[in-house]
Amino acid sequence: xxxxxxxxxxxxxxxxxxxxxxxxxxxxxxxxxxxxxxxxxxxxxxxxxxxxxxxxxxxxxxxxxxxxxxxxxxxxxxxxxxxxxxxxxxxxxxxxxxxxxxxxxxxxxxxxxxxxxxxxxxxxxxxxxxxxxxxxxxxxxxxxxxxxxxxxxxxxxxxxxxxxxxxxxxxxxxxxxxxxxxxxxxxxxxxxxxxxxxxxxxxxxxxxxxxxxxxxxxxxxxxxxxxxxxxxxxxxxxxxxxxxxxxxxxxxxxxxxxxxxxxxxxxxxxxxxxxxxxxxxxxxxxxxxxxxxxxxxxxxxxxxxxxxxxxxxxxxxxxxxxxxxxxxxxxxxxxxxxxxxxxxxxxxxxxxxxxxxxxxxxxxxxxxxxxxxxxxxxxxxxxxxxxxxxxxxxxxxxxxxxxxxxxxxxxxxxxxxxxxxxxxxxxxxxxxxxxxxxxxxxxxxxxxxxxxxxxxxxx
Amino acid sequence: xxxxxxxxxxxxxxxxxxxxxxxxxxxxxxxxxxxxxxxxxxxxxxxxxxxxxxxxxxxxxxxxxxxxxxxxxxxxxxxxxxxxxxxxxxxxxxxxxxxxxxxxxxxxxxxxxx
Amino acid sequence: xxxxxxxxxxxxxxxxxxxxxxxxxxxxxxxxxxxxxxxxxxxxxxxxxxxxxxxxxxxxxxxxxxxxxxxxxxxxxxxxxxxxxxxxxxxxxxxxxxxxxxxxxxxxxxxxxxxxxxxxxxxxxxxxxxxxxxxxxxxxxxxxxxxxxxxxxxxxxxxxxxxxxxxxxxxxxxxxxxxxxxxxxxxxxxxxxxxxxxxxxxxxxxxxxxxxxxxxxxxxxxxxxxxxxxxxxxxxxxxxxxxxxxxxx
Numbered sequence: 001x002x003x004x005x006x007x008x009x010x011x012x013x014x015x016x017x018x019x020x021x022x023x024x025x026x027x028x029x030x031x032x033x034x035x036x037x038x039x040x041x042x043x044x045x046x047x048x049x050x051x052x053x054x055x056x057x058x059x060x061x062x063x064x065x066x067x068x069x070x071x072x073x074x075x076x077x078x079x080x081x082x083x084x085x086x087x088x089x090x091x092x093x094x095x096x097x098x099x100x101x102x103x104x105x106x107x108x109x110x111x112x113x114x115x116x117x118x119x120x121x122x123x124x125x126x127x128x129x130x131x132x133x134x135x136x137x138x139x140x141x142x143x144x145x146x147x148x149x150x151x152x153x154x155x156x157x158x159x160x161x162x163x164x165x166x167x168x169x170x171x172x173x174x175x176x177x178x179x180x181x182x183x184x185x186x187x188x189x190x191x192x193x194x195x196x197x198x199x200x201x202x203x204x205x206x207x208x209x210x211x212x213x214x215x216x217x218x219x220x221x222x223x224x225x226x227x228x229x230x231x232x233x234x235x236x237x238x239x240x241x242x243x244x245x246x247x248x249x250x251x252x253x254x255x256x257x258x259x260x261x262x263x264x265x266x267x268x269x270x271x272x273x274x275x276x277x278x279x280x281x282x283x284x285x286x287x288x289x290x291x292x293x294x295x296x297x298x299x300x301x302x303x304x305x306x307x308x309x310x311x312x313x314x315x316x317x318x319x320x321x322x323x324x325x326x327x328x329x330x331x332x333x334x335x336x337x338x339x340x341x342x343x344x345x346x347x348x349x350x351x352x353x354x355x356x357x358x359x360x361x362x363x364x365x366x367x368x369x370x371x372x373x374x375x376x377x378x379x380x381x382x383x384x385x386x387x388x389x390x391x392x393x394x395x396x397x398x399x400x401x402x403x404x405x406x407x408x409x410x411x412x413x414x415x416x417x418x419x420x421x422x423x424x425x426x427x428x429x430x431x432x433x434x435x436x437x438x439x440x441x442x443x444x445x446x447x448x449x450x451x452x453x454x455x456x457x458x459x
Numbered sequence: 460x461x462x463x464x465x466x467x468x469x470x471x472x473x474x475x476x477x478x479x480x481x482x483x484x485x486x487x488x489x490x491x492x493x494x495x496x497x498x499x500x501x502x503x504x505x506x507x508x509x510x511x512x513x514x515x516x517x518x519x520x521x522x523x524x525x526x527x528x529x530x531x532x533x534x535x536x537x538x539x540x541x542x543x544x545x546x547x548x549x550x551x552x553x554x555x556x557x558x559x560x561x562x563x564x565x566x567x568x569x570x571x572x573x
Numbered sequence: 574x575x576x577x578x579x580x581x582x583x584x585x586x587x588x589x590x591x592x593x594x595x596x597x598x599x600x601x602x603x604x605x606x607x608x609x610x611x612x613x614x615x616x617x618x619x620x621x622x623x624x625x626x627x628x629x630x631x632x633x634x635x636x637x638x639x640x641x642x643x644x645x646x647x648x649x650x651x652x653x654x655x656x657x658x659x660x661x662x663x664x665x666x667x668x669x670x671x672x673x674x675x676x677x678x679x680x681x682x683x684x685x686x687x688x689x690x691x692x693x694x695x696x697x698x699x700x701x702x703x704x705x706x707x708x709x710x711x712x713x714x715x716x717x718x719x720x721x722x723x724x725x726x727x728x729x730x731x732x733x734x735x736x737x738x739x740x741x742x743x744x745x746x747x748x749x750x751x752x753x754x755x756x757x758x759x760x761x762x763x764x765x766x767x768x769x770x771x772x773x774x775x776x777x778x779x780x781x782x783x784x785x786x787x788x789x790x791x792x793x794x795x796x797x798x799x800x801x802x803x804x805x806x807x808x809x810x811x812x813x814x815x816x817x818x819x820x821x822x
C-alpha cells in the first residue's frame with residue numbers, strides 16, 4: 001500500500017532538488033522513475049484527500065482500476081523511453097521529472113480544476129521537450145494551440161461551476177443531469193475542444209505534424225507513448241465517467257473522432273519520412289481510441305491504448321535514434337537499413353505489425369474485439385471505416401518495412417546507426433512482451449482483472 | 460451587462476488568432492483571449508452589492524454579503540499559468556527571430572525536413 | 574477574404590455562445606451577472622469556514638482555532654482548501670522559467686542602445702528599496718489583507734527589473750536565485766509531506782490556526798506564502814535576467 005500522492009510529490013520534490021544540485025540531476029531522475037515504477041505496481045484502489053478537506057470541498061485523488069492501469073502503462077513506457085535514450089537527457093532531467101509528476105497527477109486527480117493545472121504543467125513541459133531538436137516553428141504552433149485549448153477548457157469548466165457550483169468530478173457527475181441542456185451543450189463543446197488539442201483530434205491537431213515529426217529518440221518516446229496514453233485516458237475519464245453525453249453531442253463527437261483517424265491515415269499514406277508517418281499514425285490511433293471511448297467500450301480502448309503505446313515507444317525511439325545518428329529519416333535515403341542492422345529492425349517490425357493488427361499479433365485481437373463490439377451495439381458504418389483505415393495503415397506500414405528491409409530498386413544505404421544496442425535492446429524486450437501477449441491475450445485482460453480485484457480485496 | 464464585454468474580448472482574441480501572421484501579434488491575441496476568460500471567471504462570482512471576501516473588524520462570516528471567493532482563487536492560478544506560457548512563447552519567438560530574421564510567419568517558409 | 578471568413582466564424586461562435594449561455598428553460602441555467610446564489614456552491618462553506626464541522630460563525634479577532642484561520646478568504650482557498658492547485662501553479666512557473674533558461678542560455682548581459690540617464694539611476698535607488706519592502710510586506714500579510722505570495726513575489730521581481738534598467742552593468746547572481754527557488758519549492762513540498770506524516774493528509778495544516786486576523790495565525794498559510802513569495806520573486810527575476818542575456822562574448 002502506497003499513498004498515491006507520493007507518485008506526484010516525489011518526482012516534484014526531486015525536480016526542485018535537481019535545480020539545487022545540478023550534478024546529481026540524472027541520479028535524481030533515475031531514482032524518481034524507479035520509485036514511480038514500483039509505486040504504480042504497489043497502488044491499491046483507494047481515494048485520498050489532500051489537506052484533510054473532504055470532497056467536494058477539497059481536492060481528492062482517485063486511484064481506481066482505470067487510473068491504476070493508466071499509471072502502470074505510463075510509468076513503464078516512461079522508464080523504458082528514458083533509459084533507452086539516456087544519452088539524450090542532457091539538461092532536460094528537471095523537465096522530465098516535472099512532466100512525470102504531472103502525467104501521474106493527470107491520471108490520479110479527482111478534481112476538474114486540478115486537472116486543468118496538471119494539464120498545463122504537462123503541456124508546458126511538453127513545449128520545452130519539443131524544443132530538443134531546435135525546430136521552433138512546430139513548438140510555437142504547439143504553444144498557441146495548447147494555450148487556446150486550455151483556455152477553452154477553463155471557459156467550459158467555469159460555465160459548469162457557475163451553474164452548479166462544484167469542481168469535483170464525482171460531485172459534478174451527480175449534478176450534470178440537473179443542468180439546462182443548452183448550457184451543458186455549450187460547456188461540453190468547450191471542454192471537448194480543449195481536450196481535442198492534447199488528444200490530437202481534428203481540427204486541433206495541426207501541431208502534431210511538426211512536433212511529432214521533429215522529435216529525437218527521447219522526446220519521441222515520451223510524446224508518443226507517455227503523453228498520448230495519459231491524455232487519451234483522461235479524455236476517456238471525462239467523457240465517460242463525469243459527463244453523460246446527449247445523443248446529438250455523442251454523434252457530433254463520434255464524427256470528429258472518426259474523421260480524425262480517416263484523415264490521419266490518408267495523410268500518413270502520403271508521407272516519405274518515418275517520423276512524419278508515425279506522427280500521423282499516432283493521430284489516427286488517438287482518433288480510434290477516442291471513438292472506442294465515446295462508444296463506451298472502456299476496456300477495449302484501454303487495450304488499444306496499451307498496444308499503441310508499447311508499439312510507438314519502440315518505433316518512435318528507434319526512428320528518433322536513426323535521425324540522431326544519420327541526420328535523416330527519409331525512407332528513400334534509408335533503403336535496406338535493417339538488412340544491415342538486424343537487431344534494430346526486429347523490435348521495430350514486431351511493433352509495426354502489432355500496431356496494424358496483422359493476424360496472430362496482439363493488435364489483431366484488439367481490432368477484432370473492437371469491431372465485433374461496435375457491431376453488436378448496432379452500428380455498421382464505423383466498423384467499415386475502421387477496417388478501411390486499418391487497410392490504409394497496413395499498406396503504408398508494410399511499404400515502409402519493405403523499404404527498410406529489402407530494397408528492390410536502388411542500392412543499399414551507406415548510413416548506419418552507431419551505438420544502436422540500447423535501442424535494439426528496448427525493441428527486443430518490448431517486442432518479446434508483445435509476442436507474449438499476442439499468444440496469450442488473457443494476460444492483459446484477465447490478468448489485470450485478477451490483479452486488480454486481488455489488490456482491491458486485499459486491503 | 461458587463462459580462463457581454465468579456466465574451467466580446469474572448470471573441471476578439473479568437474479573431475486575432477485566426478487572422479494574424481505576426482508572431483508577436485499572435486501572442487497578443489492569445490493574451491487578449493486569456494484576459495477575456497479571466498474576467499469572465501471573475502464575473503461569475505459577483506454578487507449584487509457584494510463586498511470583498513476578506514474579514515475585517517466587526518464582520519462575521521454568516522452575515523456579510525461576500526462575493527464568491529473561489530473564482531478569484533481560480534483566476535489567480537489561471538493568471539500565473541498565463542504568465543508562464545507567455546514567457547515561454549516569447550522565448551520561442553526570440554529563437555525564431557534569431558533563426559529567420561523575421562517575425563512574419565509567411566516570410567519564414569517551411570522548416571527543412573531531411 | 575480571409576478576414577471575412579474569420580469574422581464569419583467568430584460571429585457564428587459568438588452567436589452560439591450567447592444563445593446557449595443565456596438560455597432559459599428546464600434545468601439549472603447559467604446565473605445572470607450579479608444574481609449568483611453562493612449558498613448553492615461549494616464556496617459557501619469556504620466563506621463560512623465550516624467544511625469540517627458546524628461552526629456557525631467566525632468573527633474577526635475573536636474566533637480562535639477556526640478550521641482555516643486566514644481572514645482573507647481567497648488566501649484560505651488558495652493556500653489551504655485548494656493548496657494542491659497552488660503547488661501545481663508554482664510548478665508551472667518553475668518549469669516555464671526553467672524552459673526559458675534552457676533556451677536562452679546566454680552568458681553576457683545585453684546592453685541598451687541608450688545608456689540609462691542620471692534621473693533614472695537616482696530614482697531607482699530611492700524607489701527600489703521601498704518596492705522590495707512592500708513586496709515582502711505583501712506576502713507576509715497575505716492571509717490578512719489583499720495580496721499574497723504571487724503579487725509580493727512579482728513586486729520583488731519588479732525591483733530587480735528596475736535595477737536592470739537603471740544599471741548597464743547590473744547582473745544578478747542567477748545561481749543564487751536558482752538555489753533560493755529550489756529551496757523554497759522543496760520546503761513547500763516538505764511541509765506538505767510533513768502534513769502527511771503528522772496529520773495523515775498531504776498538505777495538512779498541522780500548526781494551530783490561532784485567532785483569526787492576527788499576524789501569527791492561520792497555521793502553515795503564512796509560512797507557505799513566504800515560500801511562494803520567495804519562489805515567485807526569484808523565478809521572475811531569473812526570467813528577466815534570461816531575457817536580457819545574449820550569447821557570445
